[in-house]
Amino acid sequence: MTKRGIIEELLARHQKYSHRQSETIVNAMFEEMANVLARGGRIEIRGFGSFGVKQRRARQGRNPRTGDMVSVEAKRVPFFRTGKELRERLNGGLHP
Numbered sequence: 001m002t003k004r005g006i007i008e009e010l011l012a013r014h015q016k017y018s019h020r021q022s023e024t025i026v027n028a029m030f031e032e033m034a035n036v037l038a039r040g041g042r043i044e045i046r047g048f049g050s051f052g053v054k055q056r057r058a059r060q061g062r063n064p065r066t067g068d069m070v071s072v073e074a075k076r077v078p079f080f081r082t083g084k085e086l087r088e089r090l091n092g093g094l095h096p
Helices: 003-013 019-038 084-090
Strands: 043-045 049-056 059-062 069-072 075-082
Touching: 003 019, 019 043, 019 049, 075 084
Parallel strands: none
Antiparallel strands: 043 049, 049 075, 059 069
16 A cells, blocks of 8 residues: 555545545654654554664675675664554454
């Protein structure tokens, strides 16, 4: 599903919103999620999963094209961990 698909689903479920309002709602939600993660925070959506940030330390890597050793700087990367209900649903435990 794409962001456009989410906007269209919101429109289908709540006809009181215009397309522009639906787009604003979805954009605001994703923008705030990105802001929380950028600050190093955690997002938990019960029954779905949680988003967080992990710290990767600096290391020596290898350029796959040339084989030369390169220095890879430390960085923060986002990660997602599924919730129990979503995991069960994906594995056939629960059905909508």
